[in-house]
Amino acid sequence: MLPKLKIALILFVIGAVSGAGIVGVNSFTEDIIEANRLREEHEAYFDIFGLDMPEEFDVDEEPQDVYCRREVKGYDADRETIGEIVFFCVADEDVYERAVAYDKDGNRLGQVFRVDDVNNHGEISTLVAFDGNFEILDVRIVHTTNTPNYVQRIEDDYLGDFAGQDIRDVDFYDGSTGATITYNSIRQAVNLTAANAEADRALDAYRKVYPEADNYERAFDYTLGCIRYRDAVYDIEGNLLGHVYMAQYDDEGHDPIDLVVAVEDETFKDVVVAREDQASETLMDALDKYRDYTGEHVGDIDIAAYDDTVYDSSITHLLEQSFVRCVEDDEQRELREFFRWATRTGEVETIDNDYVESYQPYYDEDDELLGHVYIGEMDTSDLTDDYSGGLLRIKVSIDLDGLIHNAVIEEINESNFANDLLEEEIARYRGMEGPMEEEDVSDAFSSATYSGDALNTIIEAIYAHNGENIEEGE
């Protein structure tokens, strides 16, 4: 027994010393490695767009807004600006991020999507760059642990073939490359970029109304009807330029039309065709007639149906629907934020509870009760003596089946880092039927602050009260 223990002890000591050595070297090199990776990646972005290689960079360490906007500026040796790359997160989880490149004069050069993949040979990060005409500028591998010889072969023989092709219609190499797994990751990166580039067509369409548009946020997804969604459009500084409605008319017997209708403060601004392939001369002429209404309040516009062209009735319908939506949205946006079909609310009832302040019933157009919207709060600094958090106040809508329709943070007093995490955490409740089990509350979050636990405690209290409400309702 003793010799075996001795053997185990020796192995343990060797392992511990080895581990300590590795940890020490890792702590010394990890920052340098990360800086190397970032610099290499940033240089690749500049190189793709034919910009000079910067001597130094100014890099935003933290994302600046809800789009995870992050700017990287490159300077030459005399500190003159060479160009700028602005990074954004992408809703598609398979795409790591999107970047837009500008030259020193602020001219937009194109976009790059970075796609990270893990295949059977290891990791691979690919950049796919294309210009404003969706023409691929470059496809390159920025980081990979795939077999170097295969990667070299792909880089030498195949990546160059992508340049000049339309990102939406790429002609891939079909034969065996001798490095099929690596090439498949490249193919996937190009396809994902194409899918997301298509989605970003919306932004290109919005620029016809707002040339300085740089990003947009989905304000409302209507799901039903010919008005598909309402987007808030922002410039590069993040200033709100206005709202647009993406309207689609695709009835049988008509040519499909996708229009962008811009409305500001209930005033009609412009209407443009969203897709270039639909922009026939007839349609453009038809749209021109509606621009007579520019500057008028949408409630005052009496849209007459023109009979001149096949498009007139479609355009009229789309504009009418956009205007209706606009008026409804401004009146009922807050209602719909919590229950999609809500048209009115009931009286606010206050509650004598530590964590639940009040609730308010919401009704649809038939006066049917849809559910209740609760306001709950908790002072997270009460959780423990060694934590100085602050007031966390949330608003949660729960229907009569106990399903959470929406949950938003009304007030929070945490660090920016914790704020972002809490936004992610509360989003997880949407669509849930009840509070989370203790083990499901995000560990990463609750170990960073105590607000994850606080959030769940408030929702538990709200649920306890919601049960009483439902029973009373029945």
Added chain:
Amino acid sequence: MAKPKKDPGLLAVFTKGIIKENPVFVALLGLCPALAVTSSLETGLGMGVLVVFVLTLSNIVVSLIRRLIPEEIMIPSYIIVIATFVTIVEMLTEAFAPALFDSLGIFIPLIVANCLIMSRAVAYASENNVGRSAIDGLGMAVGFGLALGLIGLTREFLATGAIAYGVFIPLPVEGAILGFDIAPLNMEVFVGPAGGFIVIGVWLAVFNAIGLYKSRKRKEAWDRWVEKKKREKAEKKKQKAMESAGGSA
């Protein structure tokens, strides 16, 4: 009683790995990286430098702990030691020579499976003192690196007609020497795996030929020495016979 074999000097321990017992061209060890990362001189030498670090330090540590390690766990213990140094060298390379790291890729962690390193740990470091083990590791690794450099130099020159420097190894200068226009010969095959096999085969043939030439020369010298001794012996015998004949007369 047999006379104990005299230990070779430190210089002999160091130099044996470079030519006489060269790991690649004589012992045929570590052929996987010798084929995979020698598409250029710099990558070959770069791998050689990493192996110098790993082999020397692992030999030192193995020699230091050799009396503490029971035989049953000798191999796993040595593997832990070697893997530790490989991991450290991997992190240092990624931090300070990222181009070399990207170029060598998976072949850096694969150093841990290089039979040269384990063979020196088991066959030499586990039976010798720290100083001799360190010199042995250094000599073997230098021989390995030079072999990789030679293969890389040959392949790079045959494929491109030039030898680049400062591309993968972080030198303060970057450029290329030689620069023959051999594009019309279209010998890019030498940067690929097939070229690696061809070049290694040719160099193995050269080293074997040199070895055979040397052994033939040694045999000839030996034969000459034996012949000379035979002649001297016969001469002595003849002289002795003449002296004895003269005496009797």
